[in-house]
Amino acid sequence: MVSVNQHRIPRKRTYLMCSPEHFAVAYAINPWMDVTTPVDAELAVKQWDRLRETLLGLGHDVHLLAPEADLPDMVFAANGAFVVDGTVYGARFKHEQRAAEAAAHRAFYEERGWHFIAPNETNEGEGDFAYLPDAHGGLVLAGHGFRTELPAHAEAQEALGRPVVSLHLVDPRFYHLDVALASIDDGNIVYYPGAFSAASQRVLAQLFPDAIVADDVDALAFGLNLVSDGANVVLNSEASRLAGKLKAAGYTPVPVELTEVRKGGGSVKCCIAELRD
Ligand code: ARG
Secondary structure: OOOOOOOOOOOOOEEEEEOHHHOOOOOOOOOOOOOOOOOOHHHHHHHHHHHHHHHHHOOOEEEEEOOOOOOOOOOOHHHHEEEEOOEEEEOEOOOHHHOOHHHHHHHHHHHOOOEEEOOOOOEOHHHOEEEEOOOOOOEEEEEEOOOOOHHHHHHHHHHHOOOEEEEEEOOHHHOOHHHOEEEOOOOOEEEOHHHEOHHHHHHHHHHOOOOEEOOHHHHHOOOOOOEEOOOEEEEEOOOHHHHHHHHHOOOEEEEEOOOOHHHHOOOOHHHOEEOOO
């Protein structure tokens, strides 16, 4: 059981982000996107900058990927690959509009000498894959149902040499795993059960009996789309209830405002990929 006074210890991380200079809601490929809603591009960059500075302020490293003018969703850097123990499993986007982002991520890793494995199967990187190094000896959780396809889970397992647990996403508002579930430390998660099939809910309850369970209000406020270093949890400022739950469990919530990129259907975690060497 988690006690109120539990002391959480942060672990230094290396992240990858991509500026929303060219961010726009130019097409609608998830239920949050509405091409008629105006986006304040200047504010988007300002908020994203504050997110980057927040991570730096917590002592983490942030690498930057150069944004490309014709790729308005490139700010969602989490989708470009999934990195575990120095091996990069590349992305292959479901929608044509985002397909070219994969090559930009691939070039980033290859230029720096990372071991890159190109995918044959459709998958959207950390959008649908999470890694828990201390859970069951090192476990990958993987979502399918909307974007990443089931065969990619097996492909990721072969690429990364870690067990991959498939979880079925059933609510289109939670079209990626990372809007429904997040690791809060190396061995534990927070998630919204309603985003998953009944069978997948049972799997999560079995694997993570001490998980923090979020409700629909937390989830719809993009609260689960968070980034944690094991102690500090950076999350969307709208998710105030979830912030309270995390605080009660000994974590330090760090709220950030991301009203503009949220119009693209993403928040904190979508903007951040973790480089695990
Ligand atoms: N507009 C983007 C899409 O629908 C948002 C991606 C959000 N990223 C994420 N990791 N959930 O593909």
